[in-house]
Amino acid sequence: MKGRIVSLAAGSQPDSRSATQYRMLSRLFRERLTREMAFSMVSCVHCGACAQACHYALARAHDPCMTPAYKADQIRRMFNRNMNWICRILSGRLNAGTSAADADMERLRDIVFGACTGCRRCTFNCPIGVDNAALIRFTRGILTEMGVVPEGLSNASRNQWLSGNQMSVTEEEFFDSLDWIKAELQYELGVGDLDILVDKKDCDIIYAVNPREIKYDPHSLMNAAKLFYLAGESWTLPRYGWDQTNFGLFSGDDRLGAFMAGNLYRAAERLRARRIVVSECGHGYRSVRWEGYSWANNQQTIPTESVVETVMRYLIEGRIKVDRLRNTGSVTFHDSCNVARYGGLVEEPRWVLKQVCSDFREMYPNGVNNFCCTGGGGLLTMPEYRPLRLEVARIKADQLKVTEADTVCTMCHNCRDGLGDLIDHYQLNMKVVQVMDLVAEALVLPPGNEGNINE
Amino acid sequence: MSEYLRLLEHDIHIAALSFMGLAYAIRAFWLFSFRPVTEKSLPAGHPSRTVASSLFTVARPWTIEKHRRTPVFYAQFVVFHIGAAAAISLTFIIPHWPELLAIEAVVRLMQVTLIAAFVAGMARLYRRLSDPSLRLISTWDDYFALVMMNLFYVLGAWTISNRCGACGWIVLTFFLVAALIHLYVPFSKIVHYLYYPFVRYYLGKAMAHRGIGRYVHPEESSWRNKL
Ligand code: SF4
Ligand code: SF4
DSSP, rough: OOOEEEEEOOOOOHHHHHHHHHHHHHHHHHHHHHHHHHHOOOOOOOOOGGGOOOOOHHTTTTTTTOOOOHHHHHHHHHHHTTTOOOHHTTTSSSSOHHHHSSSHHHHHHHHHHOOOOOHHHHHHHEEEEEEEHHHHHHHHHHHHHTTOOOOOHHHHHHHHHSSSSSSOEEEEHHHHHHHHHHHHHHHHHSSSOOOOBSSOOTOOOEEEEEEEEHTTTTHHHHHHHHHHHTTOOOEEEEEESOOOOHHHHHHHHHHHHHHHHHHHHHHHHHOOSOOOOOOOOOHHHIIIIIIHHHHHTTOSSSEEEHHHHHHHHHHHSSSOOOGGGGOOEEEEEEHHHHHHTTTOOOOHHHHHHHOOOOEEEOOOOOOOGOOOOOOOTTTTOOOGGGGHHHHHTHHHHEEEEEEESSEESSSSSHHHHHHHHOOOOTTTTEEEHHHHHHHHBBOOOOOOOOTTOOO | HHHHHHIIIIIHHHHHHOOOOOOOHHHHHHHHHHHOOOSOOOOOOOOHHOOOOHTGGOOGGSSHHHHOOOOHHHHHEEEEEEEEHHHHHHHHHHHOOOGGGGGGGHHHHHHHHHHHHOOOOOOOHHHHOHHHHHHHOHHHHHHHHHHHHHHHHHHHHHHHHTTTSSSHHHHHHHHHHHHHHHHHHGGGGHHHHHHHHHHHHHHHHHHHHHTTTTOOOOOTTTTTTOO
C-alpha cells in the first residue's frame, strides 16, 4: 500500500494535499484522544526504562529506534505539533514535530505496526505509568483512518466488515464444519445425543469462536463441545456474530471494534443467553470481555468469560471430572498479553493446568510480566514484518528453552501460531498446545462410557 | 546586593511561584478537557488496593523491570528526587526560617543531600549522553532541565555554606536559578511530578477494573462475573 507523506515540520507550509491530511490528523486527534492518553502524551520523562521491558529493544539492543518511548514519541511529536498549546507556542523547541521524525507516514506505519505488538509490557514497566501501548494503538487507528495500513490487516478487517468474520467463512462452510465436528464427537464419545445447536434461544451459554476453529482447526471447537456435553451445559452458537476475534483491536479502529463485539452482544440479547463464553483467543477475550462493551457503548448485563474460566467453574462445581495423569509430559504456560496484562486472567489458567497435567512448571518471567509470543498485535497477518518478528522472538525462545518443558501451553490461538513459528525458527524441541487440548485429554467420561477415544 | 537578594528571595520568588501555579492550573484544565474513558464492562477487581499500589510504584522498585535489573538506576532516581525536594525547601527555609540553618546537623544533611543529588544528576547526564537509545529520545528540554537541576543542587549546597559568608552572589544566583526553574517548569518535562499521580491513578484504575495484578482465589474467581 502506498504511503503518503505529510509535512508536519515545525513552521513549514504544507502543500494542498498534505494540508488536507494535516487537517484530518488534527481532527482525529481532537475526536479520539482520551484524557488517559493525553496524560500519557505529556508525561514521558525520557528515562529509557521501558527499553528494558520491550522484546524488540532487548533483542535489538544496537537499534535505539526499538525503544518504546521512541516509538511513542513519533505520535507524541504530532500531538505536540497539533494539540499541545505550549509546544505550539514554542514550536520545535519542546519535542514538537520535525520533518525528519514525523513527515513520513510510511515510516510511522512500519514503527507502530511492524515494531510493536502492543503487548503493554513497557506500560507496566514505566515508572511514570505512561501507556505507550495505548499510544501506539491510537496511532494505528489514525493511520488506518488515513489508509496507511498493512495489507494483511486491511484485508482481514474488510472481511470482518463484509461477512462478519475475519476469514469470510460462509454460512454453508460454518454448518458443514459443525456437522463434521458433531459426527466426530459422537463417534469419539460413543454417544448419539450430542448436538451442536445454532441460534437456540434461552441457553445458559452463547459460545463464540475464532474463525480458524471453523476453517482450519476444528479441534478447538470439538474440545469445547465435548466439555459442554460432559458438563451437561445448555449452549448454543449464534448463526451470525459467532466470530469473537476483532481486527478493530489491532488496527486501532474502534468502529470495527464496536461492530464486531456488537454482533456478539446483539446475538446474546436476541437469543436471551445468560452468559457469553469465548474460546481461547487472547485478543478475542480482551475485545469481548473488556474493550468491546465500551466500543459498542453497550453496558454489560450478562457475565462474559473465557472458556478457561468456564472449565474452572465446572471443576469447582463438580460438573466435570479430570485425570491429570493423562497429561504426564512437562508443561509450561505462556501468558497471552491480552489475557494477562490486558485481561487480568493469570491465576485461572494455572489453576486449571494444575488439575489437568501432572508436571506443570512456570516459565520466568510470567503472568503480567511475561514476554509476548511476538505474534500479537495482528503481526501474524503482516508477513512483511516476519523477519523482524522472528529476530526479536529470540527473547521468547530463550525463555522457553530454560523451562526444558516438552510442551508450552497457551490460551490464545494467535500465541499458538506465534510460538509455533518461533519454535520452528529456533528449532526448539517443544510443541504448542492450548489449555483446552489438555483439558479435553484429561476429561473423564461417565462410568460405563468408554467412548472410542483410542481409535 | 542585599536589596537584590531580598527582592529575589521574596517578591520574585513569590511571583515565579504564582506564575507556575497559574500555568499548572491552565495545563490541568486543558488536560481535563479531554473526555475520560467510560468503562461499560462490569468490574472484576477491587480498585482501592490496585490504585494505591499504582500510585506508590516509585516506592516499589521491584515492580519495574529496569529498577529490578539495575538497582543503581533506582538509587540515582531516589537521590536525585530527594535532592529536588531539599533544594526547593531551601528556597523557603532561607527567607522564612533561617534559624534552621543555624543548626549544624541540618546544614550538613542539606549539603550531603544536595551534593549526592548533584552527583546522581551528573551520572544521569552522562547516561543520557552516552547511551544511544537515550540520546535518540532525548530532547533539548531533557538536557536543559537536567543541567538546570544540577546547577540548582550545586548552588544550593554552596549557598548553605556561604549563607553567613561574604559570597552573596552565590545566594543570589541560587535564587535566580530557582525563579527560572519555577518559570520554566510548566513548559518542561519537570512538570511530570504534577502529572505522575494522575497517570498512575488512571493506569491503576484501569488495571483494577480488569482485576489485573490481584490474586484471586479460584473459588472467588468464578463469582467475579456475577452480577
Ligand atoms: S515511557 Fe516511561 S519508561 Fe519509557 S522513557 Fe517514558 S517515562 Fe521512561
Ligand atoms: S507494547 Fe510491547 S512491543 Fe510495543 S513497545 Fe511496548 S513493550 Fe515493545
